[in-house]
Amino acid sequence: MRRAPLLLLLAALVPAAHAFTKAEMRAIAAHGPWPPAFARDPSNRASGNPDAIELGERLFFERRLSADGEQSCSRCHIPERSWTDGLARAQGLALTDRNTQSIANVRLQRWFGWDGANDSLWAQSIRPIIDPRELGMGARQVAALVRGDADLACRYRKVFGEVPANDEAVLVGVAKALAAFQETRVSGRAPFDEFRDALLKGDEAGIASYPEDAKRGLVIFIGKGKCNACHLGPAFTNGEFHDTGIPFFIEKGRVDPGRHSGIQKLRASPYNLLGPYNDAPERAAAIGTRHVRLEHRNFGEFRTPSLRNLAPxxxxxxxxxxxxxxxxxxxxxxxxxxxxxxxxxAILVALKLGEGEVRDLVAFLESLSDGGGTYARRRFAADCR
Ligand code: HEC
Ligand code: HEC
Structure with a gap:
């Protein structure tokens, strides 16, 4: 270590480019490739079906899918804000308890919602429709909307063969079409992705064009910050639940139990993968749901969010x-x-970062955004027949 002072002096004069070690390169490689390959959801027979995607896209922007005719999925999941709303807590027919999650890259999740109260994207899509604070509909009103609108009914039949007589089954179909649309929402490549691929290929020009502050932030992220213990993989999330010390009081005397209530809701839900609406012939996808256990530690745990497209x-x-x-x-x-x-x-300890390190870590997090503009609302073919 005798040469350290000299190296420090040099580093102070010339901000030297960081040379990544083998271990760092392995950790960086694990955050890609991007975009991920598409995989159908076996629990949803409409998954990947172009007609279902189109129906789901219409429904996502459809205000008649709300009790007052003013709300829609897209009022809270705004495309230009990477499918969020800029509010601390979402506001539908009433104020909700939680921050709106992005639906970009949502198909990479295994549990849905901050508390994992649903085990499929389609079941998660039923929740806001029937929540009185969000869209405030019931199965009966949703079925009446579909049956009463020739175009919607025609599109529904194209996907599912018929509009079922049972209202709840119509609601599930609507949610499966919404899920098919949301599965197509994948964020674009970010500066980090270009850097990762350049690093693996040994492309010096590509490596050099990634800002030095983001590189230093990345080294903290996969190093002493241990951020990638939870924010791992291409979407920067392990999909599991942790307590990171965010207060769980909603207001005086009312707490959000997070995963603890999520597990109870999941088990009680008629729409979970153990129930009759799971389209997968073998119930492999339901194994996680069958085995999930409620523990005291789940109190105050929330799902690790993806870190892609944080800027907006x-x-x-x-x-x-x-x-x-x-x-x-x-x-x-x-x-x-x-x-x-x-x-x-146990993994979380105060990192006591210096001012420069804070800036570097922020620069790294910003480099995970695609710059926006990846979604243009489609023009639909005229009437369905
Ligand atoms: C009032 C605002 C609001 C409306 C309207 C709304 N959402 Fe959400 N959305 C949220 C909030 C808040 C969460 C987090 C919910 C939670 O953890 O309990 C969320 C979570 C989600 C998630 C889970 C994302 C993840 O990463 O697990 C999906 C999927 C979703 N919404 C789809 C929809 C669909 C489809 C509609 C329309 C049928 C819709 N949302 C309507 C606010 C809204
Ligand atoms: C023990 C697992 C764990 C570790 C380690 C961890 N996080 Fe998190 N992170 C989470 C969870 C869980 C949340 C959500 C907590 C909540 O909302 O109550 C979160 C939230 C975030 C968010 C907010 C994202 C959003 O959309 O709201 C950012 C940004 C973030 N973490 C960055 C980091 C950075 C940077 C590090 C390293 C210094 C780190 N995390 C370490 C689990 C972790």
């Missing part, structure tokens, strides 16, 4: 309590172990 999705966390990415990084930098209310995430 502020504010952050399950309750939107942190306004900027800098606030999030500062949270990890200063967090006190006493604030972790579950049995504790």
């Amino acid at each position: 999705t502020a504010p952050y966390m399950h309750n939107g309590s942190l306004a900027t990415l800098r606030d999030v990084v500062n949270h990890y930098s200063t967090l006190s172990p006493d604030r972790l209310h579950a049995d504790g995430e």
Whole structure:
């Protein structure tokens, strides 16, 4: 270590390019490739069906799918904001308890919602339709909408063969079409993806064009920050539930139990993968649901969010309590172990980052955004026949 002072002096004069070690390169490679290959959802027979995608896209923007004719999925999941709304807590027919999640890359998840209360994308799509604070509909009203509109009914029949007599079955079909559309929403390539691929190919020009501050932030992310213990894989999430010390009080005297209530809702749901609406002939996809166990530690746990396209999705966390990415990084930098209310995430310790390190980590997080503009609402073919 005798040469260290000299190296430090040089580093201070010339901001030297970071040379990535083999271990760092393996960790970086694990965050790709992007975009991921498409895989059908076996529990949804409409998954990947172009007619279902088109029907789902119409329904996503359809205001008649709400009790007051004013709300829609797209009122909260706004395309230009990477499918979020910019609010701390979502506002539909009434104020909800949580921050709107993006639906970009949602098909890569295994559990849905901040609390994983649903085990499929289509079941998760039923929730806002029937939640009185969001769209406030019931199966009867949804079925009446589909049956009463010649164009919607025609499109529904194209996908499912018929409009069933049972209202609940019509609602499930609507949700499966909505899921088919949402499965197509994948964020575009970000500066990080270009860098990752360049690094693996040894493309020096490509490596050099990724900003140095983002590189330094990346080294913290996969190094002393241990961020990739939870934010791992191409979507930067392990899809599991953790307590990161975000207060779980919604207001005085009312808490959000997170995963603890999510598991209870999942088990009670008539739409879970153990139920009659799962289209998969073998029930392999339901194994996780059958074996999920309720534990005390689940109290105050929320699902690890993806870190792609964060720039347009502020504010952050399950309750939107942190306004900027800098606030999030500062949270990890200063967090006190006493604030972790579950049995504790041993991996989380206050990182005590310096001002420059905070900036670098923010620069890295910003480099995971695709710059927007990947969605143009489609022009639909005229009437269905
Ligand atoms: C009032 C605003 C609002 C409306 C309207 C709304 N959502 Fe959401 N959406 C949210 C919120 C808030 C969450 C987080 C829910 C939770 O964790 O309980 C969410 C979560 C989701 C998720 C889960 C994403 C993930 O990563 O797990 C999906 C999928 C989704 N919504 C689809 C829809 C669809 C489809 C519609 C229309 C039928 C819709 N949403 C209508 C606010 C809304
Ligand atoms: C123990 C697992 C774990 C580790 C380690 C971890 N995170 Fe998180 N991260 C989460 C969870 C869970 C949430 C959501 C918490 C909530 O809303 O209550 C989250 C939220 C976030 C968000 C907000 C995203 C959004 O859309 O709201 C960002 C940004 C973030 N983490 C970045 C980081 C960075 C940077 C590090 C390393 C310094 C890190 N995380 C380490 C699990 C983790």
